[in-house]
Amino acid sequence: MFFALSKIGWFLLQPLALIFVLILSGLLAGLLGRTRIGGSLVAVAVLVLGIAALTPAGLVMTAVLEDQFPVPDLPGEVAGIIVLGGALDTRVSRFRGGYELNEAGDRMTAAVALARRFPEAKLVFTGGVAALIDDDVAETVSAKAFFQDMGIAADRVLMEGAARNTVENAVFTKRLVQPKSGEIWLLVTSAYHMPRSVGCFRVAGFDVLPFPVDHRTPSGAANWRPSTDTTRNVEKVHYAIREYLGLAAYWATGKTDALLPGPR
Numbered sequence: 001m002f003f004a005l006s007k008i009g010w011f012l013l014q015p016l017a018l019i020f021v022l023i024l025s026g027l028l029a030g031l032l033g034r035t036r037i038g039g040s041l042v043a044v045a046v047l048v049l050g051i052a053a054l055t056p057a058g059l060v061m062t063a064v065l066e067d068q069f070p071v072p073d074l075p076g077e078v079a080g081i082i083v084l085g086g087a088l089d090t091r092v093s094r095f096r097g098g099y100e101l102n103e104a105g106d107r108m109t110a111a112v113a114l115a116r117r118f119p120e121a122k123l124v125f126t127g128g129v130a131a132l133i134d135d136d137v138a139e140t141v142s143a144k145a146f147f148q149d150m151g152i153a154a155d156r157v158l159m160e161g162a163a164r165n166t167v168e169n170a171v172f173t174k175r176l177v178q179p180k181s182g183e184i185w186l187l188v189t190s191a192y193h194m195p196r197s198v199g200c201f202r203v204a205g206f207d208v209l210p211f212p213v214d215h216r217t218p219s220g221a222a223n224w225r226p227s228t229d230t231t232r233n234v235e236k237v238h239y240a241i242r243e244y245l246g247l248a249a250y251w252a253t254g255k256t257d258a259l260l261p262g263p264r
Contacts (some may be wrong), residue, residue: 001100058236066191079183085127099142106214199256
């Protein structure tokens with residue numbers, strides 16, 4: 001139920017969908033003679049779109065998430081490397097075959113680099129079919145082909161293909177690898193997604209060393225200068241709002257240990 005509600009809720013609350021609903025509602029109100037209300041709704045929609053596309057709002061919102069966990073100094077030995085799904089375009093793979101990396105592809109390339117740096121470590125990929133309606137190719141199918149092509153020995157790779165969201169990533173991965181006390185397990189995911197991920201792993205009782213990748217913001221004063229590419233600005237607002245809503249929902253339902261998890 002939580003999975004379905006989260007998918008439906010996000011579809012309705014994502015910025016562009018919300019702007020569309022506001023404009024449509026405003027036009028409908030105008031047709032019904034409520035011109036003041038209709039004009040106000042359209043004005044709010046235009047304002048929201050302008051803020052998302054022309055201001056550094058997305059950069060600032062994303063930077064708060066990305067700055068929670070810095071890239072750590074790596075130890076001399078690790079037991080395993082856990083990479084969260086979300087970096088493979090399974091819808092494209094469903095129709096065209098093979099595998100396709102999306103904007104979060106750093107998760108996969110970083111996992112390969114870490115696997116080569118720690119040749120004795122297990123490499124765990126966790127991610128199933130996260131679509132609510134479409135029957136996409138499971139991420140594990142694409143991930144297996146990717147790691148094979150990158151030269152990672154099959155006996156080092158563990159696939160967890162049942163997880164549909166971050167909390168299931170944590171619970172199912174712990175069940176699969178059964179970590180022992182004193183072992184160091186790296187957690188690889190996008191930097192903006194790391195707070196929610198770490199919070200879920202903590203609640204699951206799985207102590208991990210966060211290794212954030214796929215950074216989407218610079219740092220310092222540069223975050224106050226929006227890109228001249230307005231679609232990139234809107235995209236950052238889109239993903240930041242999704243993550244903040246996810247953090248709030250997960251915290252409210254006890255799936256993370258804090259509203260905005262950070263280093264202990």
